[in-house]
Amino acid sequence: MSRGLKDAKIERFIERLRNITINWAQRHDLWMDAWLKDPIDHYNDEPCAGGPLLILCADGPISTVMEWDGDEAQELRAELDALGVYLECETRTTTGYYLDDSESELQRAADSLAKWKWICRLIEADTADVSGDLYSYFASRPNEFHRLTPREFETLISSIFNARGWRTELGPGSGDGGVDLRLWQSDPIGDLLTLVQIKRYAPNRPIRLDAVAALETHVNRQGAGRGLFITSSRFLPGVHRFASPQSRIILADATDLSRWCADSAQEMVTARNRALALSELGPLLEGIRRQRTNPRLLVGGLTHPSFCIVLRESKTSALLVHIPSMMFSGDMLWGTLVPNLTGELVYSEHRDLVFRAIRKEHDGRVSYWGQRKLYHVWDGRPAQFNHWD
Secondary structure, three states: OOHHHHHHHHHHHHHHHHHHHHHHHHHOOOOOOEEEEOHHHHHOOOOOOOOOOEEEEEOOHHHHHHHHOOHHHHHHHHHHHOOOEEEEEOOOOEEEEEEOOOOOHHHHHHHHHHHHHHHHHHHHHOOOOOOOHHHHHHHHOHHHHHHOOHHHHHHHHHHHHHHOOOEEEEOOOOOOOOOOEEEEEOOOOOOEEEEEEEEOOOOOOOEOHHHHHHHHHHHHHHOOOEEEEEEOOOEOHHHHHHOOHHHOEEEEOHHHHHHHHHHHHHHHHHHHHHHHOHHHHHHHHHHHHHHOOOOOEEEEOOOOOEEEEEEEEOOOEEEEEEEOEEEEEEOOOEEEEEEOOOOOOOOEOOEOOEEEEEEEEEOOEEEEEEOOEEEEEOOOOOEEEEOOO
């Protein structure tokens, strides 16, 4: 079954769950202060395998019915059970819809669709992916280039070059005068400007000579150092003969894109490992121990706080690593915690040691959202925990 058919199948299944839930709620006059949401939209966090298909958010009568598991709730559970779906309360106001068989083909299709939605969201948000998730995804799935919208494809290309140290300027998307992207690379005698034309075409739609010749005209007219024509498709044979070294035009197709993504992903992995090495992490922790606080030391969570270090960050995202905490006061059920800055790291089978977070800045304050927790810079005061909640 093709990727498109699998996506359509899981979308139809989720829509069926929506209809069952709304009809049930209306039948019992419960559909008030309630919403059904896509998990990606609700959590705005990277999906995990076996995650929920749908999220029920309710702060009205449905919430009470689900909390007490009354007759109405049992009725809904029975209808969903016939489809191989069960409900699990995430919080008092949110309930997840999960497949009974987490190894089924349907679950794999749901996980694949959720991953795709998350990748598209990363493309929209990032100018440079600090984790390498984008690049490793497309490096192993070059056919997925064709599923992107033209604007998403342009943004991805910009991100690839930005992550490799180039200064980028993405065009408006329409009325760009035939130049989709401008790149500047530092040179001993000044920044080298490259004009880029980007075409997200299907494999059966090759690039013709006139399109490449038009780019050369823009290069000559604007006094750029060179032109780069990028496509997810291929070039007709005559185009390669035209794009000689003397023409200052470089051609790149889907094979080149896949290689660039693989190289960028490896660069991100290398940078991550270097930041995790004690040669870099150790001096940072030593500095934090002396100062008590540091903008790269974060705390997150209300009832169960945890501490993290910012390894790398861009304007819109960050790569965080968990560090352990130690008790400052209290007992095993209630008290306060402080970060353990000895250089140890927190390994767990239930969560990734290093994870990606969404970075936001508002009124001069920076916050990070990842693994369903909101993190902010630790102020040096012990963080309170309460296992009763």
